[in-house]
Amino acid sequence: MYIPDEIVDEVLRRCNIVDLISGYVSLQKKGSNWFGLCPFHNEKTGSFSVSESRQMFHCFGCGVSGSAYTFLMKYENFTFPEAVRFLAEKEGVVIPEGENPEEARKKESRRKQLLDVLYDAELYSYNCLRNPRGEQGLSYLRGRQLTDETIKHFGLGYAPKNSKEVIGYLKSKGHSDENIIAVGLGEFSEKYGMSGKFWNRVMFPIQDVNHRVIGFGGRVMGEGEPKYLNSQETEIFNKRNQLFGLNWARTSRKKEMILCEGYMDVISMHQAGFTQAVASLGTAFTEQQAKLISRYTKQVVLAYDSDEAGIKAALRAIGILRAEKMYAKVMSMRPHKDPDEFIKALGQEEFQKRIDEAENGFYFEIRMLERGFDLSDPDGKTQFHNEIAKKLCTFEDELQRENYLNAIAEKYVIRADILKDAVKRYAASGVGTKEKQIDFSVPKPLASAKMRKDQLKEEKYKRSANLLLAMLWQMPEFYQAVRDYIGPKDFQTEEYQQIAELLFQKLEAGEKVEPALMISRFEEEHLQQLAGEIFSAREEAMLGLSGEGEDPAPDKETDRKVFKEVLLFVKSTAYEKLAEDAPLAEVVKYQKDIEQLKKLKL
Numbered sequence: 041m042y043i044p045d046e047i048v049d050e051v052l053r054r055c056n057i058v059d060l061i062s063g064y065v066s067l068q069k070k071g072s073n074w075f076g077l078c079p080f081h082n083e084k085t086g087s088f089s090v091s092e093s094r095q096m097f098h099c100f101g102c103g104v105s106g107s108a109y110t111f112l113m114k115y116e117n118f119t120f121p122e123a124v125r126f127l128a129e130k131e132g133v134v135i136p137e138g139e140n141p142e143e144a145r146k147k148e149s150r151r152k153q154l155l156d157v158l159y160d161a162e163l164y165s166y167n168c169l170r171n172p173r174g175e176q177g178l179s180y181l182r183g184r185q186l187t188d189e190t191i192k193h194f195g196l197g198y199a200p201k202n203s204k205e206v207i208g209y210l211k212s213k214g215h216s217d218e219n220i221i222a223v224g225l226g227e228f229s230e231k232y233g234m235s236g237k238f239w240n241r242v243m244f245p246i247q248d249v250n251h252r253v254i255g256f257g258g259r260v261m262g263e264g265e266p267k268y269l270n271s272q273e274t275e276i277f278n279k280r281n282q283l284f285g286l287n288w289a290r291t292s293r294k295k296e297m298i299l300c301e302g303y304m305d306v307i308s309m310h311q312a313g314f315t316q317a318v319a320s321l322g323t324a325f326t327e328q329q330a331k332l333i334s335r336y337t338k339q340v341v342l343a344y345d346s347d348e349a350g351i352k353a354a355l356r357a358i359g360i361l362r363a364e365k366m367y368a369k370v371m372s373m374r375p376h377k378d379p380d381e382f383i384k385a386l387g388q389e390e391f392q393k394r395i396d397e398a399e400n401g402f403y404f405e406i407r408m409l410e411r412g413f414d415l416s417d418p419d420g421k422t423q424f425h426n427e428i429a430k431k432l433c434t435f436e437d438e439l440q441r442e443n444y445l446n447a448i449a450e451k452y453v454i455r456a457d458i459l460k461d462a463v464k465r466y467a468a469s470g471v472g473t474k475e476k477q478i479d480f481s482v483p484k485p486l487a488s489a490k491m492r493k494d495q496l497k498e499e500k501y502k503r504s505a506n507l508l509l510a511m512l513w514q515m516p517e518f519y520q521a522v523r524d525y526i527g528p529k530d531f532q533t534e535e536y537q538q539i540a541e542l543l544f545q546k547l548e549a550g551e552k553v554e555p556a557l558m559i560s561r562f563e564e565e566h567l568q569q570l571a572g573e574i575f576s577a578r579e580e581a582m583l584g585l586s587g588e589g590e591d592p593a594p595d596k597e598t599d600r601k602v603f604k605e606v607l608l609f610v611k612s613t614a615y616e617k618l619a620e621d622a623p624l625a626e627v628v629k630y631q632k633d634i635e636q637l638k639k640l641k642l
Contacts, residue, residue: 043124047135048560051124054131057095057108057556064115079115080104095556098576105572107556113565116249117290117335120563126250154276157215157223158253164209165197165243165256174198176261177242184304185384190311193288195245199258203239224255224271238269244303246271246321247287254282257303257321268302270322280326283318283333285310292316296339296369298395299325299357300379301350305343308380312388314395317343317379325357330364338366341398346373355408358401362434368401402444403451405431425454429462501613504606505536506577509543511603513555514578518603519547521640525633526607530614538562539571608637 058074061067067074067090078088078099087101098105104114112123128135134148168174169181169191177198181191199206210220217234220226228234241258248254255271271277283289285306289297294316300306302319309317320329333340340361344350354370361368371394376382383391399407409427414420428448435441445463449456512519528541542561546553555575559568573580581602615630 043121043135045561047128047133048124049557051128051131051133052095052108052556052560054133055095055108055127056092057097057111058090058092060108060127061090061097061111064111078102078104094575095554096559096572096575098572098579100580103573103580104569105576106568107559107572109560110565110568110572113568115291118249119335120565120568122249151276153215153219154223154274155252155254157210157219157225158255160210160213160215161206161223161225161256162195162197162243162245162253164206165199165238165245166195167197168200169196169198169242173200176240180242180259180261184308184380186307186311190307193310194307195247195253196307197243197245199236199238199241199243201240203236204234206236206238207234222274224274224277240264241269244284246277246282246284248282249287249290251287255321257284259303268322279321279323281328281332282321283329284321285318286332289316289318290336295337296341296395297333297337298341298343298371298379299333300343301345301353302378302380305379308383309343309391312383312391314388314391324353325360327360327364330360330366334364334366340366340368341395342368342370342401343373343379344370345378347377350378351408355405358405359434361401365437369398370401370404371395371398402431402448406448406452425452425459426462426466428452428454429459430466432459432463433467500609501532503577503581504609505531506574507581507602508606508610509536509540509574510577511599511606512547513543513553513575515599515603516547516550519544522607522637523548525637525640526611530611532613532617535567535570538567539574604637604640608634611637 058067061074061076065076065079065088067076068086069075072091072093074090074092075086076088076090077083077086078101080099081102081104083101088097088099090097096105096107097111106114108127109120109123112118112126113120116123116126118126125135127133169177174197178191181196186196207220207226210225211217217226217228220234221228224237226234226236238256238258240261242261244257244259245253246255246257255274255277257271258269260267260269270279273279284303288310292315296316298309298314298317300309300317300319306317306319309315318333320326340357342354342357344354344357358368358370373379373382373394376385379391382394406428409431410424413424413427415424432441432445432448435444441463445459446456448454449459523544528537528544531537531540539558539562542558543553546558555571559571559575562568562571611630611634615627615634
């Protein structure tokens, strides 16, 4: 949803980037900047710099740069609007939605009221677990070998047997019957009046990625039904778009996420150190949940129950993950049923070993498929091989499909050329493809020497373009001297052109260029990253990896020499590209501009 630029800027101006990043990274002041260990790559000496004056961060080790929004997008895996909303809430800025600000304020007020009901309900159940009424619930959780620290970490609670108690508490906090019902905590009947939906249950708060309670799961104490009760879908809770434990798992920094079936599986895994575990919320795994996970990782290990229902759920999840271009593996729980039971019996080291040995998702699919055929019978084997061919059609990526085809052919002793013919046949009939026929042509390999030469040229261009734009920003007098000879179209890529156009507009108008606000003009993370690199390029060139806190002392003579060098390189590169097919008059103009720049005295 569109957020006005003035709101984006206001939020950023209110936020102090040092205070924000200090909540994630330990920073120490060195000179004019703050330094710490980079959270985006492994390092032993702090090369991660945060500038309070520029409201930017930059790592001299891995090159990551940007504003407060960029940091949140990279660390928390937020989209740009999510990062703006997160900071807006933190800084007390109301974001208007739609064209009617009054309606936007009402909607935001309504959402806050509902979240407040759930917050108070969570506080109530949390406290109930820790007083005599919650003894049964606490005994159950300790019986499941959860530590007090884990119980606190997940905010676990208890709903008393008297269902009216929580309603009375919520009403005493000023919440209306309407809002209590709207969040799924209460129900009204003519006979009994208002009563709570959750009673005599251990309560599992369901939180969004910002740690706000949006619903509950409740496990009954005793023999009541249903065993697990989940909040109904509400204005602020959609089960298909949420995952239990994601608020913690998204910052685990593990290469994969572990997807399982229940609350206790997630909690047990987190307690054992596997903080990358999440679970769907009483529904089958959905496409929306796969998209959500894909924001954090492309690798998912399925840790479903080892029974037939678990196998069926795993097969379904593998297909959904593949459609989202993600990689699935399946870990074996045997001889145990689920992760919670497995960890209690065999421990975390063995569990890690099972993660490391998890079976490739496609191999798992084929192995499960194999169970339906008699491979001792030639007809059964033929049918099985044809089904393999159909499965291979589900890969859209040509290289991936080719690799799996060869691996499966070797694994099941099938001639690869015959299997490929079968895949072509099924693909031509539309099996497993989306309106396009599979292309089996093999691209010609590029000469490695040429690739390396092109790569070096690209790296030099990027360094030069970054430094040129950085120096134009930091030394506006240089811009005034060359404004007639350089423009956004002189830069090679669309990304550079977008950033140059915005910068040149500011310089032309004589406006002060604020790096953090410039970076925030771009919603895409790669553009924010590039803009951040540009605004740090001069310091990067002069400081290298030294990590010193003081800005380098200005040296006008060196600046003039470097500026002219990178300016001529960028302009000449543009000329080389232009000379291939541009009109003669335009080519001649470029030649004259380059000659003038060579003679230019700065």
